[in-house]
Amino acid sequence: MCYFEQTRWACGYWKWGNFRQQCNKEYRTGETCGLKLVYDTSYLDGVCKICDQITKKDRRYRKMEQDIQRWQHEGNRRATIEKTTKDMADLNIQIGALYHSHQEKQRSIC
16 A cells, blocks of 8 residues: 555646655555555646547548538549548547547546
8 A cells, every 4th residue: 555646637647656654564665565555646637648649630530521521512532432431440540449448548547
């Protein structure tokens, strides 16, 4: 039950920080017992890295959608549309994985 700093963002995402205090269960200097307790929590107003990545990928996905709509009206861009559609599917999988990891971290116990 050693104590660590914690950082928590407005979106609910959190991460462990630096080691702060050793508990009385561990007698070796510089070692921790393996159990983590919160010493102090720093709250940040901004978004976490994962939310930032999700936002960037979502903007890119929306841009690809607009491009496909424009290309369909222009015509004669079938190969470009197919490639962009595949890229959109890959991007959608990446966004889903990021969102899933963010939700798992929010649900996990500090």
